[in-house]
Amino acid sequence: DQKAHEAILKVLDLQLVGKVPREPKLAEWTERASKFDKLKTPVKIAMVGKYTGLSDSYLSVLKALLHASVAMERKLVLEWVPSCDLENSAAKETPEAHQKAWKLLKGADGVLVPGGFGDRGVEGKILAATYAREKNVPYLGICLGMQVAVIEFARSVMKLGGANSTEFDPATASPCVIFMPEGSKTQMGATMRLGSRRTHFLANNCKSAKLYGNATSIDERHRHRYEVNPEMVPLLEKAGLSFVGKDESGRRME
Numbered sequence: 001d002q003k004a005h006e007a008i009l010k011v012l013d014l015q016l017v018g019k020v021p022r023e024p025k026l027a028e029w030t031e032r033a034s035k036f037d038k039l040k041t042p043v044k045i046a047m048v049g050k051y052t053g054l055s056d057s058y059l060s061v062l063k064a065l066l067h068a069s070v071a072m073e074r075k076l077v078l079e080w081v082p083s084c085d086l087e088n089s090a091a092k093e094t095p096e097a098h099q100k101a102w103k104l105l106k107g108a109d110g111v112l113v114p115g116g117f118g119d120r121g122v123e124g125k126i127l128a129a130t131y132a133r134e135k136n137v138p139y140l141g142i143c144l145g146m147q148v149a150v151i152e153f154a155r156s157v158m159k160l161g162g163a164n165s166t167e168f169d170p171a172t173a174s175p176c177v178i179f180m181p182e183g184s185k186t187q188m189g190a191t192m193r194l195g196s197r198r199t200h201f202l203a204n205n206c207k208s209a210k211l212y213g214n215a216t217s218i219d220e221r222h223r224h225r226y227e228v229n230p231e232m233v234p235l236l237e238k239a240g241l242s243f244v245g246k247d248e249s250g251r252r253m254e
């Protein structure tokens with residue numbers, strides 16, 4: 001009675017012609033779908049995470065990978081690599097899983113380390129970052145995945161052996177990722193940095209800015225409490241790590 005169906009048809013641009021919705025314009029969709037069906041050349045992406053099964057929390061990452069691979073005319077082959085299995089301890093405890101995980105990682109065209117909380121499997125993610133950097137395999141770190149890349153760089157390139165996030169080692173001598181929640185005007189105390197925040201590109205010749213169509217700034221969704229330690233940023237940059245996107249204060253590495 002409230003004509004919800006008509007409201008939905010209006011949003012979908014399927015106005016009624018008499019009593020039936022008009023023919024949908026599916027040309028673009030059909031073209032994309034048939035392009036997708038014909039894809040042959042694979043692109044293998046190793047998703048190094050804590051979960052082995054499919055997980056809703058990675059849904060947006062999976063969809064983005066799929067869209068990107070279709071745009072690049074590649075058939076997406078996603079390999080799930082449980083980060084714990086990459087760790088040295090797994091070589092003894094679960095040798096088969098260890099071997100399998102490394103084989104998947106080594107067969108990948110690109111490595112993706114998504115976001116996460118808690119320290120289980122973090123050392124495995126760090127090993128994946130080392131592998132990607134040394135072998136020059138493209139690495140995309142999202143949230144925790146980016147923090148992991150910074151820890152890895154501090155340990156391997158700057159030779160700060162015990163470098164870590166204070167989330168995983170509160171007593172680390174080289175805290176390259178630190179607890180830095182946002183202050184809130186409406187809530188008492190410090191809170192999770194949550195929702196859309198602006199990133200400013202400082203280098204316009206960087207890949208990220210180019211991928212965003214040479215944008216000077218972009219808005220991205222956030223959900224974290226830890227940040228790359230702003231005190232250590234000059235040292236990390238001097239050693240060769242570039243932070244091409246920062247927040248408006250310049251204190252948060254994006």
Ligand SMILES: NC(=O)CC[C@H](N)C(=O)O
Pocket residue numbers: 114115116117118142143144145167223224225226227
């Ligand atoms: N979204 C995430 O990956 C969170 C990363 C990290 N645990 C933090 O709180 O900063």
